[in-house]
Amino acid sequence: MNYQALADKIKIWGQELGFQKVGICDVDLSEHEAELQKWLDAGYHGEMDWMARHGMMRARPSELLPGTVRVISVRMDYLPPEAQFAANLSDPTQAYVSRYALGRDYHKLIRNQLKKLGQKIEQEVGQFGHRPFVDSAPILERPLAQKAGLGWTGKHSLILDKECGSWFFLGELLIDLPLPVDEASVDQCGKCKACITSCPTQAIVDEGIVDARRCISYLTIEFDGVIPEEFRRAMGNRIYGCDDCQLVCPWNRFSELTKQEDFHRREALKNANLTELFLWDEATFLKNMEGSAIRRIGHLQWMRNLSIAMGNAPYSMEIIDALQQRTGLSEVLDTHIQWALSQQQAQLPLSSTKLDRLIRIVEKGLPRDA
Numbered sequence: 001m002n003y004q005a006l007a008d009k010i011k012i013w014g015q016e017l018g019f020q021k022v023g024i025c026d027v028d029l030s031e032h033e034a035e036l037q038k039w040l041d042a043g044y045h046g047e048m049d050w051m052a053r054h055g056m057m058r059a060r061p062s063e064l065l066p067g068t069v070r071v072i073s074v075r076m077d078y079l080p081p082e083a084q085f086a087a088n089l090s091d092p093t094q095a096y097v098s099r100y101a102l103g104r105d106y107h108k109l110i111r112n113q114l115k116k117l118g119q120k121i122e123q124e125v126g127q128f129g130h131r132p133f134v135d136s137a138p139i140l141e142r143p144l145a146q147k148a149g150l151g152w153t154g155k156h157s158l159i160l161d162k163e164c165g166s167w168f169f170l171g172e173l174l175i176d177l178p179l180p181v182d183e184a185s186v187d188q189c190g191k192c193k194a195c196i197t198s199c200p201t202q203a204i205v206d207e208g209i210v211d212a213r214r215c216i217s218y219l220t221i222e223f224d225g226v227i228p229e230e231f232r233r234a235m236g237n238r239i240y241g242c243d244d245c246q247l248v249c250p251w252n253r254f255s256e257l258t259k260q261e262d263f264h265r266r267e268a269l270k271n272a273n274l275t276e277l278f279l280w281d282e283a284t285f286l287k288n289m290e291g292s293a294i295r296r297i298g299h300l301q302w303m304r305n306l307s308i309a310m311g312n313a314p315y316s317m318e319i320i321d322a323l324q325q326r327t328g329l330s331e332v333l334d335t336h337i338q339w340a341l342s343q344q345q346a347q348l349p350l351s352s353t354k355l356d357r358l359i360r361i362v363e364k365g366l367p368r369d370a
């Protein structure tokens with residue numbers, strides 16, 4: 001078997017299947033085991049218990065699929081056109097949804113394409129052991145991607161590449177064929193710390209280390225409880241995920257727009273008015289979010305996230321009215337609605353009594369407690 005020729009073909013097939021880059025690496029992630037354990041011991045995984053449950057298996061692909069000796073790591077770009085980064089983020093009446101979630105859920109598409117890649121290889125070599133992964137199992141996909149030459153792990157902990165930035169998904173095909181491996185990517189962050197200093201909730205606690213419990217992506221997507229008050233103001237209008245660390249990254253100047261129409265912004269998210277999104281009833285939410293990753297968080301969590309953004313929005317009778325309409329559905333939601341109402345009420349115009357008193361103070365020099 002000419003494995004070099006096969007590896008070359010796999011890269012061509014991968015590109016034909018819509019992957020922008022394909023790399024191959026071995027399965028030795030032993031150098032990452034200690035740091036993974038340290039991260040878990042610190043509790044940085046929050047309530048993502050499955051991460052702790054799978055322990056070191058995440059760093060040992062051959063335990064996930066016995067016989068695995070190589071991983072084919074793939075990249076699929078998702079940056080949609082009309083992404084409206086800053087415009088949307090800086091308008092507090094609009095909802096900001098992370099760029100990766102504006103279109104269809106990526107899991108199915110990437111898994112299907114990886115399956116097709118497996119079938120292509122099978123046609124060439126006959127039956128062989130393989131299994132695709134896209135966030136579907138606890139696997140350390142970023143160190144694998146770095147080993148396979150898809151990019152280095154930035155200080156924000158995501159993979160980025162100097163030619164295309166970081167707006168891409170990763171997927172893996174575990175295989176039992178001893179293909180030649182690619183050269184690992186080298187860290188190019190240098191002295192830059194833009195992602196660390198710009199994180200709204202200071203979730204990047206050290207270079208490459210994210211405390212998920214502080215991360216807006218975790219809080220709005222993975223976490224379904226009461227979001228600690230200390231983060232609510234900083235969340236602004238980010239209602240599903242957060243892109244700030246990628247928005248400031250200088251390497252993202254080189255990002256290309258995705259060719260995958262599946263990742264383009266869906267119609268229902270073109271108008272992202274907070275109140276309108278919040279007032280979707282459950283049936284509307286499910287219909288509008290069909291095929292989207294957002295659907296997984298459910299209607300209550302969707303409203304919870306939106307209520308925080310509404311508390312952070314400028315005073316509006318429309319917002320107060322909408323918030324009041326959705327009380328009594330769940331304790332968690334009520335807690336956030338009450339907070340949002342208190343933030344709105346704190347911005348109320350001065351009452352006439354207070355105003356009169358202030359006028360008297362200014363006009364007659366009355367003592368402040370008069």
Ligand code: SF4
Pocket residue numbers: 154155156160188189192193194195196245248249250251
């Ligand atoms: S913003 Fe700077 S430090 Fe952060 S990932 Fe990009 S280059 Fe690295």
